[in-house]
Amino acid sequence: MAEEDSVSKSFLRRHWEGYKEFWGERFSFLENYSRFIKRDKPLPSWSEADVEEFIASEPVHGPTLKTAREAAKFGAVGGLLGAVSTAGVTWKYSRSLHGTALSLGAGAVFGWTFGQEVANHWLQLYRMDTMASQVKFMEWWQNKVEGQS
Template sequence: MAEPFSFLDSYNRFLKRDKPLPSWTEADVNEFISSDPVHGPALKTAREVAQFGVVGSIVGGITTAGWAWKYSKSPHGTVLSLGFGAICGWTFGHEIGNHCLQLYRYNTVTAQAKFLEWWQNKS
């Protein structure tokens, strides 16, 4: 049963801590990206793909909510359509970003774990 979730083992040393890691800023992430030539590009690409998801979520939510309002004038249906459209838009945006930026070439779990390790050592 634990085999499908074995990727979580990379994060155990960061999740099961007595004292949580301090917050980091955009500048800290950019410093890691520029300092690590192996894992930096993977982390940068993963962050760019997340922007595709955000844009997809906004477009999907507004579009479906607009259609629901135009054809039904139902406030609760419009709110539900907004939520459903945002979730679907996030998913499709991520898929489009994954293919456009070729995220499948990178091991993003390792890159994120290396960033957390770097941040732990730095702080």
């Protein structure tokens, strides 16, 4: 019996390592942020004025970051419209409180996703490297907080 446990553990461990490697490759872009997230002392929060200062001071990445922040507004509006409309239709036709709550959540997720797609095309985000701009902002913020600017 102990022999079977060691074989099954190695089988599970082998598959776990495979899954970990598979998903690690697909989410490798998260390594861009690890130096800001996995710190001994976390970076303090920034304000809207700090973001505007970066946008004004950075001629390449500033406008891209500003556009990415505008895209977030599309997502928020889409999520709000999706949540309210689906919950309203559900309540009108079913008068089910739990169904309305579920449709509110699902409508918010679907609406946010649709809003992000609209923003992607409307603001032409597919032409920009928004992740590089976000990383540059984080580097700028880190340097400013640590007094290196």
